[in-house]
Amino acid sequence: MYKIVNKKQLNPTVTMMDIYAPLVAQKALAGQFIILRVDEDGERIPLTVAGCDKQNGTVKIIFQIVGGTTIRLNAKEQGEYISDFVGPLGRPTKTDGIKKACIVGGGVGCAIALPVAARLKELGCEVHSIIGFRNKDLVILEEEFSACSDRLTIMTDDGSYGRQGVVTAPLKEAIESGENYDEVIAIGPLVMMKFVVATTKPYNVPTTVSMNPIMIDGTGMCGGCRLTVGGKMKFACVDGPDFDGFEVDFDEAMQRASMYADFERAEREASCNLFKKEAQ
Ligand SMILES: Cc1cc2nc3c(=O)[nH]c(=O)nc-3n(C[C@H](O)[C@H](O)[C@H](O)COP(=O)(O)OP(=O)(O)OC[C@H]3O[C@@H](n4cnc5c(N)ncnc54)[C@H](O)[C@@H]3O)c2cc1C
């Protein structure tokens, strides 16, 4: 069992937790993820390691409450336990040779992007971050990104905070104004990453994307997380989750991501009903 030593609501739909898992905390690097089960009969879900405190043995996770399992996880309080917490899994984000990077995060993808930005800063890299949200109420991790970015641009779809518009607008401006990024690293919804690649490709700016397909075992056994990258089949859990954005077949990934929509809707409704009944 793994203890929740800290819990904080970052916005109405995003929660941060520190989990006591000293073995994971010792080893995890930026870009890697864990798989957890809330209860013994629960489903396994992957979440990125958003930070580690090696001294206290804790691993930070930041998750959006989107369906059955994240509703159950969010119902746990500080001091309670979750059943399983396995990791670190996946390959760490490559940082070799990067001296100047632009990190592009969208929504809860910013939780995944933050440790990458922090690691690059720690290595002495110049870091420009562009983070985007639907509106002001959903903005998360501003202070944390400020601390590890030489330049931070916040975008909201409705202009209620930062600049109005999508993340690709300031990215294009920066590239056209002569910022020579060694790497653009984009983490967020599939459609956002697809458009980041459409922005960087004409200028041939190397672009890494972090893919998040359905994962089941997380160890390369089930094939659930397969993607087409450079015309070849790859497993996001063991070959990724980071890939060369120019090579990813985003249209196929988006089609696969919507395959279980009906099951997910039913499970989300069941979880909401369960908590409503318990509250009565
Ligand atoms: C490597 C990786 C890292 C991730 N890191 C984060 C993170 O740091 N924070 C965060 O909020 N989310 C992260 N996700 C997405 C997270 O796993 C899903 O939001 C979560 O599984 C939803 O489960 P649910 O039962 O609450 O929702 P459901 O209603 O079951 O699903 C909602 C959506 O979540 C995704 N999803 C569902 N089950 C899985 C699964 N087993 N594997 C992958 N995706 C799934 C699907 O896109 C689905 O449409 C990550 C996904 C991957 C693959």
Ligand code: FES
């Ligand atoms: S999650 Fe099973 S092969 Fe990747």
